[in-house]
Amino acid sequence: MIYIQKKSEPDLLLKYRYQMNARFDDMDSDVKKQLRDSLLKEQGHLCAYCMKRINDTKDIKIEHLEARTPENELQYHNLLAVCRGGDGGSVRARSCDTKKENRPVFISPLNKSDMDRIYYNNSGEIHSSDTTKYTFEYQDSIGRHYTGITSPDQDICECLNLNYENGAPMIGRKTALRKFQKLLHPYKDKKSKRIFLEKMQRTYSENSEYLEPYVGILRWYVEKKLKQL
Numbered sequence: 001m002i003y004i005q006k007k008s009e010p011d012l013l014l015k016y017r018y019q020m021n022a023r024f025d026d027m028d029s030d031v032k033k034q035l036r037d038s039l040l041k042e043q044g045h046l047c048a049y050c051m052k053r054i055n056d057t058k059d060i061k062i063e064h065l066e067a068r069t070p071e072n073e074l075q076y077h078n079l080l081a082v083c084r085g086g087d088g089g090s091v092r093a094r095s096c097d098t099k100k101e102n103r104p105v106f107i108s109p110l111n112k113s114d115m116d117r118i119y120y121n122n123s124g125e126i127h128s129s130d131t132t133k134y135t136f137e138y139q140d141s142i143g144r145h146y147t148g149i150t151s152p153d154q155d156i157c158e159c160l161n162l163n164y165e166n167g168a169p170m171i172g173r174k175t176a177l178r179k180f181q182k183l184l185h186p187y188k189d190k191k192s193k194r195i196f197l198e199k200m201q202r203t204y205s206e207n208s209e210y211l212e213p214y215v216g217i218l219r220w221y222v223e224k225k226l227k228q229l
Contacts, residue, residue: 001049001107001126001156002216003115007042009076010034017074024073036060039081044211047083048109049096049160050169053213054083061085063097065108067138080109086168095161095169101141105159106134107152114152120220124174125163128152176214177221190229197226 012031016022027035036057045054054060063082064073072078085098107114107128117129130152137147156162162169180200187193201222204215212218 001109001115001118003112004043004048004109006077010038013076022074041209043081044208046211047096048080049082050162051214051216052083052172054081059083061097067102093164093167095167099161100159102138103159104136104138105155107155120217124170124177126156128156173214173217177217180218194229197222
């Protein structure tokens with residue numbers, strides 16, 4: 001995950017929200033298209049949770065960060081673009097919103113301080129240094145009731161399932177990291193290595209409509225290597 005700075009909401013969504021009895025599920029196709037385009041642009045065409053590239057409408061789900069209610073279902077600040085999360089595949093490998101369903105999460109890509117606590121390891125795992133305990137309660141899609149105790153770090157691993165070893169998010173991060181390590185390998189001396197790393201630091205930190213997939217782990221690794229020089 002990386003910090004997502006919300007932009008102005010799309011004009012069509014704003015107009016639609018003020019229509020009588022407007023509901024998310026009844027949204028016109030042109031409104032939904034503009035909404036999808038706006039979310040993807042501000043997220044660099046990456047899933048808000050796992051940072052997988054979202055290419056087209058077949059790959060995207062519109063996620064309600066806080067469980068949907070009549071009051072928040074059309075509020076732009078509560079909407080994110082996420083991937084399909086392995087929908088239709090192995091239950092163990094599902095991730096992101098497909099795994100989360102209605103369960104509340106106590107870590108948000110819209111909260112910069114939450115994202116500043118994110119870190120990784122060389123195996124590709126993503127974690128949060130925030131282990132504060134929270135109580136959660138929710139109903140799933142078929143009405144079963146759940147309660148429990150979690151933390152931001154547990155939400156990453158369990159609720160969003162971003163560290164399952166055979167899951168797409170874990171495999172994607174590991175692949176992106178190994179690819180970058182191969183690019184770095186030819187730079188042997190400190191000077192050339194620093195020049196390359198600083199160049200990549202600028203590249204990965206730039207705001208772009210199309211960010212590098214899994215850019216969070218790449219930013220972390222570049223920072224780590226620069227500190228070691």
